[in-house]
Amino acid sequence: MNKKVISLLLVLAVFASLIAGCAPVNTTSAPASSDSGGETVTLEFTQWWEPELPEGSFRALMDEFEAQNPGIQVELISGPYATTKEQVVAGAAAGTMSDVVGLDGAWVSDFVKQGSLASLTDLMAQASYDDSELAAQIQLGGATYMIPVVNFVYPVFVNLDLMEKAGIAAPPTTRSEFADAAQKLTDPANNVSGWILPLSLEQPNGIQNDVMSWVWASGGSMMKEGQPDLTNDAVRSVAEFIKGLYDAGAIAPGAFSLREQDKVEEFTNGRVGMMVSSLAHINMIRERNPELNFAITALPAADGYEGKRGLPYASWGIGVAANSPHPAEAWKLVQFLMSAEVNSKLSSIANAFPGNVNSTPDFVQTDELFAAAFEVFQAGYLANEFVGLPVAENLMRLFDEQFQLYLDGSQSLDDALANAQAAWMENFQE
């Protein structure tokens, strides 16, 4: 064959492959024999849950869904939390978001603003779904965009051996008791600190879980009528309380660059007496240090506070992409995961509390630590004011920067809170 003809064919082949590579992916496969009109619908489901669950367990739930819904297949796209977040953000930006997505409450507001999430209120209405069994719904502008599938509460973990060694009879229930315990537990000669506070700017969720949680535990709020209210007494008293612990040397060193995983690692290794952490970490702590003798207690409230305690939490939320060509099928998957039976199974394998009010996870009966946590859970209420806020992670980071300056003595509390308030307001006005 002529060389020029071959070259031309090669050029055409490259063009064709490039055009094929840029073409949108069609998620509907070739017609197959099924009950739903003869076509198999493949749903993409992006989440970070599968790697955090026992191997194969989440896929098994999807297989169960596929068996119950012939004609719908689920393709799981799984990755670590941070990667999933980037994928979902990029998908939302490019209009290629998966049909069903795992969501964190902190992302919802931005995706809704972007128009990339479908209204679940509409989907529920179309499917005539009774939402009374849902424990919570994340709503914006009167419509639901995220449903928490399972919830991880953040109680206080206490190292019982260190407590006994320090002569502390019972876990603290008030801020004064906590401060006293933290100072008694601190033993620099043996590398032990009373409390650990992760304030890394890479993962600023320490502001949510380890700082603002103290405000919510005493019935306080960082918001007022939907706007930031960081200069109120509730936030101020918590900031002063933490500063007191910091100045007393009761907080583990290196707080400004510590991340959540560092916090758990230090507690697991017995170098920290107390930490505020997710129940999801119980099994990991047990695996890594089976000898560690620890217990769980509610986050201490301000002295004299008698009301119900807000309990910080993080959720594995679920939503449906606005651009999904199969919203009805996507809703079926959401409904399946939120059903009492499946939600019980999922919360059991995830060591989390269910998103369906009629579900009961197995571990509550079989594990005394989880039973204690369940008591804490039932005695209080779920509180996380960052859920649904715009650029929630950035708000945490902005507060973190001002709080670090306050802790290391570079600015006064008034300045720190006023600066944080001003920085937050900029994001609310946009």
Add this chain to the structure above:
Amino acid sequence: MCRGSCLRPRSAALFQACFPSEKTALSTNHSKATSFQKLPALRKKLVPFAYLSPTLLLLAMLSLLPIAMVFFYSLQDNVIMNKTPQWVGFENYIEILGDSVFQQALLNTLYFTGMSVLFHLLLGLAFALLLNTRLIGPLPKALFRMIYILPWVFTATIIAILWRLLLNPNGVLNYLLLWTGLVSDKIEWLSSRQLALHTVTFINIWAGYPFYMVSLLAGLQGIPDELYEAGRIDGANGRQLFRFITLPQLTPIIVSLAMLDFIWTMQQFTLIWMTTGGGPIRVTEMLSTFTYKLAFSSYEFSLASTSAFVILLLSMGVAWFYVRKQRASDE
């Protein structure tokens, strides 16, 4: 007769002897070549571009198009998050360049990059000279070479985890310092506002010097011995040999390395993100972390595009010097 030779005929005559039937084909090709020469000049000029078109197309799609898109985004108000972005011209550039955090990130990046490039060069050259010595046998030399190159083998993620563990207030380094009595309190290497920037710079220096070492070692091995012999005959001492022979011979490599390193280091993200996240407060904020936060934390994609384009311009400035230098060397 020609069985062996026919496998690879070495001349036209031999070819004809072996394959007489090919005569016609050769003649045909020759006639086609003649007609090719008669092609119009424009068509003739286009043929090379047709051959290059797959590469040009790939370059355009994978490199030029994304750059053009980022530039286009930077000229609008918040794209992606805003369904109907408005054209704002260079307003985003004015906002970014006037932002105090961006200015701090720029200064931090310049310090981080400048110190990294300088110490990469000094350490790389020092180790290359040590490894090039004749005082060490080939086996230990290979062993040392393997050990010294290790930091460069690790990915940035591994390096970040490794140094986070070493520099942890309860880590090995603090333990050794306390044990030897050199310090009385634990040092918060990555959490202290006074130390964090120097610490991440040190980690980057540690991670990057082997690239210089290997390249300069290759350069040293390529310097002819005759030059040193001539120098010694002229009475030059060790220092003079280094200054007047080694350094000038290595200069082209050093310039290339330094410029490439400058561009790479300026874009360093993983190491900073995984060690300090730009903190404490903003003392280790780099242009890369600043841009990432704008995009994935604040969802300000237009401002992030603007910041990214500024980084591109800075890198291109250095790349321009690099290309100019290369062209000068070629001439």
